[in-house]
Amino acid sequence: MKPSKYSRVKFLNKDKSLFFSVLRSKVDSYFHENQIQKTGGQKIMVKAICMLSLYLGSFALILSGQCALWQMWLLTILMGVGVAGVGMSVMHDAIHGSFSEHHWINRLFGASLYLLGGNVYNWEIQHNRLHHTFTNIHEVDEDITGKFLLRLSCSDKLKRIHRFQHIYAFFLYSLMTLSFLWKDFKEIALYNEMSKTGLVKSYPRNEIFRLLIGKVAYILVIGVLPMVVLNLSFGQWLIGFMTMHAIAGLILSTIFQLAHVVEGAHQPSPDEKGNIENSWAIHQLNTTSNFASRNYLLSWYIGGLDYQIEHHLFPHISHVHYRYISPIVRSTAEEYGILYNDKASFINGLDSHIRMLKHLGKLAN
Numbered sequence: 001m002k003p004s005k006y007s008r009v010k011f012l013n014k015d016k017s018l019f020f021s022v023l024r025s026k027v028d029s030y031f032h033e034n035q036i037q038k039t040g041g042q043k044i045m046v047k048a049i050c051m052l053s054l055y056l057g058s059f060a061l062i063l064s065g066q067c068a069l070w071q072m073w074l075l076t077i078l079m080g081v082g083v084a085g086v087g088m089s090v091m092h093d094a095i096h097g098s099f100s101e102h103h104w105i106n107r108l109f110g111a112s113l114y115l116l117g118g119n120v121y122n123w124e125i126q127h128n129r130l131h132h133t134f135t136n137i138h139e140v141d142e143d144i145t146g147k148f149l150l151r152l153s154c155s156d157k158l159k160r161i162h163r164f165q166h167i168y169a170f171f172l173y174s175l176m177t178l179s180f181l182w183k184d185f186k187e188i189a190l191y192n193e194m195s196k197t198g199l200v201k202s203y204p205r206n207e208i209f210r211l212l213i214g215k216v217a218y219i220l221v222i223g224v225l226p227m228v229v230l231n232l233s234f235g236q237w238l239i240g241f242m243t244m245h246a247i248a249g250l251i252l253s254t255i256f257q258l259a260h261v262v263e264g265a266h267q268p269s270p271d272e273k274g275n276i277e278n279s280w281a282i283h284q285l286n287t288t289s290n291f292a293s294r295n296y297l298l299s300w301y302i303g304g305l306d307y308q309i310e311h312h313l314f315p316h317i318s319h320v321h322y323r324y325i326s327p328i329v330r331s332t333a334e335e336y337g338i339l340y341n342d343k344a345s346f347i348n349g350l351d352s353h354i355r356m357l358k359h360l361g362k363l364a365n
Contacts, residue, residue: 008197009134009270013279019336020281020313026328027314031321039101040093040318047300048090048099048109055082055115059222062240063229069236076240080247083177086112087252089303089319095123098318116248117180117218121207122187125200132315136260136267136287137276140199143260144267148172151360152261155269158361166357173253174246181219184211254350259308261360262289262352264341282338284312289341291349293326298346309340 031038040047058078061067067075093099094110113120126142134140138155145153150169151162188203188211195202227237259265266286270276276283292298292306299306304319310329311322333340343349 007139007270007274008199009137009140009274009276011276011278011280011283014277017279017282017336019332019338020279022336023281023313023329023332026332027317027325030325030328036321037101038098038314038317038321040099040320043320044089044093044099044318047303048086051082051085051089052112053082055079055086058082063226065230072230073240073243076243077247080244081251083116083244083248084251085301085303087116087177087248088255088305089301091116091118091123092303092305093318095120096128096315098316114214114218116177117215117222118177119180119184119211119214121204121210122184125191126187128315129200132312133280135284135312136265138267138269140194143256152257154267154360162361165361166354169357170250170254173257174250176249176253178242178245178249181215184215254353255302255305257353258291258343258346258349259289259305260287261356262291262341262343262349263356264339264352265289281313285309285333285338285340288312289343289349289352290326291343292346293323293342295346299323306346309342 058075062072062075062079090099090109091113094106094108095113097103097106099106099109110120113123131141131143136144136153138153139145143152145156147156149161150165150172151158188208191200191203194200222241223237226232226240227234265288268276268278268283268286278286288308290307290309295306304322305311307319307322307326310317310326311319313329314325317325330340330342343352
């Protein structure tokens with residue numbers, strides 16, 4: 001059998017750092033002393049209603065047949081904003097299990113990913129298990145590996161076209177949610193390959209069936225239904241469909257990139273034995289960056305993803321708490337001499353990402 005290139009990776013706490021045990025104790029004390037749950041509670045439920053209403057409410061208005069074509073197009077923009085909002089503020093917490101203390105509620109709101117054209121099983125593997133464990137490690141973290149016309153990892157092959165990636169990258173980012181329609185099927189072969197070294201399990205047959213049903217249902221509702229109900233031409237429908245996905249994809253991709261493909265976010269490589277010479281928690285700090293954490297409105301909309309450091313260290317704590325535990329994480333990191341990478345604003349984070357795109361596009365192998 002041909003060996004898999006997706007080797008297992010281990011984290012070694014070579015300095016025997018007590019950082020994470022101390023930090024976890026402090027964070028637990030914060031919740032205990034304030035007598036609050038680590039899940040989202042009423043705050044996230046209100047936000048979920050807002051985001052789902054923005055997406056589905058706009059879609060319902062389009063289907064009502066009471067809008068002119070230009071009004072329907074504007075509503076597809078709102079749908080795109082809603083799609084991104086559901087992805088960042090609802091689905092994300094729910095699939096991490098931090099939306100509610102009740103498992104069935106997490107499953108219910110996690111299933112909102114199907115409304116976006118995605119797949120829950122694939123997200124759990126790609127995001128929860130691989131990205132959150134092996135952050136910024138080439139090959140095992142898909143978020144930085146093997147992107148079409150993009151070089152987001154210093155270990156990816158450098159091509160001549162990459163010198164222009166800072167110009168065309170954001171167009172490709174706009175295709176993120178659209179890519180769910182075919183990318184999720186490619187994951188079947190990828191995860192089967194990864195299973196050879198035990199990184200993940202081979203793709204379950206029942207999940208393949210669920211994947212097919214989810215995609216067909218999404219296409220029928222978002223694709224066929226509007227053309228049947230409104231008697232739209234394919235071209236008119238396509239403009240609205242692409243507008244929605246372009247808005248959603250651009251927002252989601254940009255927010256995700258500002259967390260890991262910026263200056264100061266490392267991309268460590270395992271040694272020949274597959275070891276990372278760091279504890280998992282310190283690895284998360286080394287590979288992750290915060291941004292715009294003082295912009296309350298933006299932080300509310302993007303589901304606290306401007307507090308990526310807190311999210312990566314405590315993915316099972318809802319994002320509604322990140323603003324309050326952030327000072328604890330920052331002070332503890334400083335106490336142990338660990339860099340807390342925090343860009344001052346969204347613009348600062350965006351500038352840093354663009355500079356990284358330029359750097360990765362010119363870097364010699």
